[in-house]
Amino acid sequence: xxxxxxxxxxxxxxxxxxxxxxxxxxxxxxxxxxxxxxxxxxxxxxxxxxxxxxxxxxxxxxxxxxxxxxxxxxxxxxxxxxxxxxxxxxxxxxxxxxxxxxxxxxxxxxxxxxxxxxxxxxxxxxxxxxxxxxxxxxxxxxxxxxxxxxxxxxxxxxxxxxxxxxxxxxxxxxxxxxxxxxxxxxxxxxxxxxxxxxxxxxxxxxxxxxxxxxxxxxxxxxxxxxxxxxxxxxxxxxxxxxxxxxxxxxxxxxxxxxxxxxxxxxxxxxxxxxxxxxxxxxxxxxxxxxxxxxxxxxxxxxxxxxxxxxxxxxxxxxxxxxxxxxxxxxxxxxxxxxxxxxxxxxxxxxxxxxxxxxxxxxxxxxxxxxxxxxxxxxxxxxxxxxxxxxxxxxxxxxxxxxxxxxxxxxxxxxxxxxxxxxxxxxxxxxxxxxxxxxxxxxxxxxxxxxxxxxxxxxxxxxxxxxxxxxxxxxxxxxxxxxxxxxxxxxxxxxxxxxxxxxxxxxxxxxxxxx
Amino acid sequence: xxxxxxxxxxxxxxxxxxxxxxxxxxxxxxxxxxxxxxxxxxxxxxxxxxxxxxxxxxxxxxxxxxxxxxxxxxxxxxxxxxxxxxxxxxxxxxxxxxxxxxxxxxxxxxxxxxxxxxxxxxxxxxxxxxxxxxxxxxxxxxxxxxxxxxxxxxxxxxxxxxxxxxxxxxxxx
Numbered sequence: 268x269x270x271x272x273x274x275x276x277x278x279x280x281x282x283x284x285x286x287x288x289x290x291x292x293x294x295x296x297x298x299x300x301x302x303x304x305x306x307x308x309x310x311x312x313x314x315x316x317x318x319x320x321x322x323x324x325x326x327x328x329x330x331x332x333x334x335x336x337x338x339x340x341x342x343x344x345x346x347x348x349x350x351x352x353x354x355x356x357x358x359x360x361x362x363x364x365x366x367x368x369x370x371x372x373x374x375x376x377x378x379x380x381x382x383x384x385x386x387x388x389x390x391x392x393x394x395x396x397x398x399x400x401x402x403x404x405x406x407x408x409x410x411x412x413x414x415x416x417x418x419x420x421x422x423x424x425x426x427x428x429x430x431x432x433x434x435x436x437x438x439x440x441x442x443x444x445x446x447x448x449x450x451x452x453x454x455x456x457x458x459x460x461x462x463x464x465x466x467x468x469x470x471x472x473x474x475x476x477x478x479x480x481x482x483x484x485x486x487x488x489x490x491x492x493x494x495x496x497x498x499x500x501x502x503x504x505x506x507x508x509x510x511x512x513x514x515x516x517x518x519x520x521x522x523x524x525x526x527x528x529x530x531x532x533x534x535x536x537x538x539x540x541x542x543x544x545x546x547x548x549x550x551x552x553x554x555x556x557x558x559x560x561x562x563x564x565x566x567x568x569x570x571x572x573x574x575x576x577x578x579x580x581x582x583x584x585x586x587x588x589x590x591x592x593x594x595x596x597x598x599x600x601x602x603x604x605x606x607x608x609x610x611x612x613x614x615x616x617x618x619x620x621x622x623x624x625x626x627x628x629x630x631x632x633x634x635x636x637x638x639x640x641x642x643x644x645x646x647x648x649x650x651x652x653x654x655x656x657x658x659x660x661x662x663x664x665x666x667x668x669x670x671x672x673x674x675x676x677x678x679x680x681x682x683x684x685x686x687x688x689x690x691x692x693x694x695x696x697x698x699x700x701x702x703x704x705x706x707x708x709x710x711x712x713x714x715x716x717x718x719x720x721x722x723x724x725x726x727x728x729x730x731x732x733x734x735x736x737x738x739x740x741x742x743x744x745x746x747x748x749x750x751x752x753x754x755x756x757x758x759x760x761x762x763x764x765x766x767x768x769x770x771x772x773x774x775x776x777x778x779x780x781x
Numbered sequence: 782x783x784x785x786x787x788x789x790x791x792x793x794x795x796x797x798x799x800x801x802x803x804x805x806x807x808x809x810x811x812x813x814x815x816x817x818x819x820x821x822x823x824x825x826x827x828x829x830x831x832x833x834x835x836x837x838x839x840x841x842x843x844x845x846x847x848x849x850x851x852x853x854x855x856x857x858x859x860x861x862x863x864x865x866x867x868x869x870x871x872x873x874x875x876x877x878x879x880x881x882x883x884x885x886x887x888x889x890x891x892x893x894x895x896x897x898x899x900x901x902x903x904x905x906x907x908x909x910x911x912x913x914x915x916x917x918x919x920x921x922x923x924x925x926x927x928x929x930x931x932x933x934x935x936x937x938x939x940x941x942x943x944x945x946x947x948x949x950x951x952x953x954x
Contacts, residue, residue, distance in 0.1 A: 441921075458922070461897065462922060465897070465917065509921070622923070622924075624891065624892065624923050625892060625918055625919040625921065625923070626892070627892060627893070627946075631823075631824070631838065631840070632825055632838050632854070655892065655893050655894065655918055655919060656919075657919065658919060659919050682857060683856065683857070685857055686836060687854070687857070688825075688838040688840065688854035688859070689840075691859055692857070694857035694858075695856070695857045695858040698856075698857055726790075726858070728789070728790055728858075728860065732855075732856065732858070732860070733789045733790060733792060733860075734794065734809060735828075735830055735833075735835055735837075735855065736789050736837075736853040736855060736860040736862050737787040737789050737794040737796060737809065737862060738796065738807050738809060738814065738816060738828070738830055739828055739835065739837045739839055739853050739855065739862075740787055740789075740839055740851045740853055740862040740864045741783075741785045741787050741796045741798060741807065741864055742798065742805065742807070742816060742818055742828065743824075743826075743839040743851065743864075744785065744849070744851075744864045745783050745785075745798050745800070746818065748783075749800075
């Protein structure tokens with residue numbers, strides 16, 4: 268690596284986050300030989316990310332606005348531990364320009380873009396203007412956010428339904444609604460505005476043309492402070508529910524080398540225009556005819572960054588740290604070669620069949636899959652509690668294969684191998700989708716789930732599964748009751764019938780040569 | 782020989798278990814299955830049903846032990862199952878009671894969270910699928926709908942109120 272004059276070696280990183288992303292960053296710190304500092308709220312006292320870090324600081328009560336979102340507490344924790352850099356992960360303070368500025372003022376390196384860049388790109392209107400100036404195609408929509416229902420409605424009629432209502436300060440699907448007809452407009456606007464107000468403190472919204480059955484494809488970018496900027500291929504994130512991604516893959520089944528280059532160069536275009544430094548993602552909607560439209564720039568590490576890591580062999584968190592130290596990128600565009608195919612399944616503590624309702628509680632059993640091509644970024648371990656206060660994503664299953672078919676087969680295998688009980692999860696949902704013919708062919712859009720599973724009918728219990736569950740339950744009842752009766756009557760050799768029973772069956776199974 | 786009536790997703794199975802000198806045989810709707818059980822830990826066990834391997838976690842939750850309700854975690858799924866003694870199930874059927882009569886008498890919060898909207902009022906007729914209450918939890922709004930047609934007797938929450946899992950929010954006639 269070439270060190271620039273201003274280069275400053277980072278020695279200790281405070282991770283201003285929790286869950287799997289905190290674990291992910293702690294691992295990068297370990298790989299780099301850096302000291303990691305975790306922060307934790309009341310309910311996260313024994314969380315997995317805390318257990319893995321070198322040092323940990325309590326930052327407040329469980330609600331995130333009293334802990335993970337309190338800038339003072341995070342800065343204080345950094346000062347107290349002598350951390351010279353803060354990695355914000357995603358969510359929480361990751362795209363908060365004020366916080367990035369605060370870090371700079373305190374002499375702490377914020378691992379992310381400059382505050383001005385975060386501010387400009389975080390404002391959807393300014394980002395859109397910047398994209399247009401940089402020559403990127405955009406979807407027709409309002410030029411400014413509004414909370415005036417008459418103005419909004421008039422504009423919607425002008426561009427024609429369906430339209431998308433988007434919170435001015437939104438993200439992660441919150442405060443976002445699709446309206447198919449004029450009749451539903453007012454109620455949708457009210458709901459979106461209320462969600463936006465409660466999540467971001469700003470109820471203003473944008474109205475834009477809603478593309479029918481587009482794909483969501485995004486470009487990973489990496490830029491240093493010396494003007495070098497590269498793109499690391501795309502990620503297809505079309506499998507979404509409630510506008511939140513659930514399955515991602517790279518490369519996209521429809522992106523050709525030529526399209527990749529055009530999208531990549533467009534992404535670099537807006538990166539340069541905004542003076543981007545660090546890792547970032549430029550999101551696009553891709554229409555049926557493969558024309559693409561700029562959506563937004565996420566000025567942080569994305570949840571789905573591992574699929575890019577799997578096919579490029581580049582550790583994005585490590586590169587974020589290098590860039591934050593002021594180093595030159597170690598790669599040129601020509602160095603970036605895509606190898607194979609990767610999928611990511613987001614494992615949420617949610618009930619897919621009840622409209623993905625969050626499920627809280629304790630993980631009574633938890634065992635992650637392994638084997639060729641499998642990487643699990645998990646924020647929990649067995650007996651972890653899933654708190655109600657935060658995003659219910661508990662892990663990401665990331666699988667690599669030499670081509671899409673192999674990656675798909677390995678992902679299915681890994682899902683079979685996953686063991687999780689105590690809370691509901693999206694594992695069975697993933698299994699169902701990964702067997703869907705359209706998905707297997709790569710014939711997907713952001714509407715895939717609502718088209719294929721309009722009733723959230725992801726269960727599809729087959730006969731064998733139902734019969735096995737019936738036998739398992741009957742056997743459990745039988746053994747439980749038998750255990751009680753035997754121990755009550757007392758056994759002469761001091762062993763319960765349970766033990767005898769298992770001894771007998773155990774001998775039957777393990778008696779033969781294997 | 783223990784005989785059970787087991788219900789999975791509204792399908793009924795008649796299961797007889799035969800147990801002798803460490804062997805377990807299940808006769809399910811007239812078909813024989815050889816079953817080997819190895820306890821793993823707590824409620825988890827490894828079943829071999831006709832040599833097919835299944836890692837299962839059969840859990841009861843609270844009242845479940847009495848009513849025979851179990852949750853079987855297997856192959857990434859959480860499958861609700863009801864197990865009853867065959868004779869009791871027969872008596873129940875003779876009396877004309879369904880095993881899953883869940884006449885919705887109330888709507889109980891399925892998770893803790895913040896009530897952001899109440900869509901019903903006392904005296905209101907609701908149909909299956911009509912929205913009752915909107916609860917925000919984990920930063921998402923969740924709309925809870927009526928499971929069957931009913932008349933609202935009382936609404937016990939107001940918008941802005943925090944609720945715990947298990948709190949009764951709406952009562953029906």
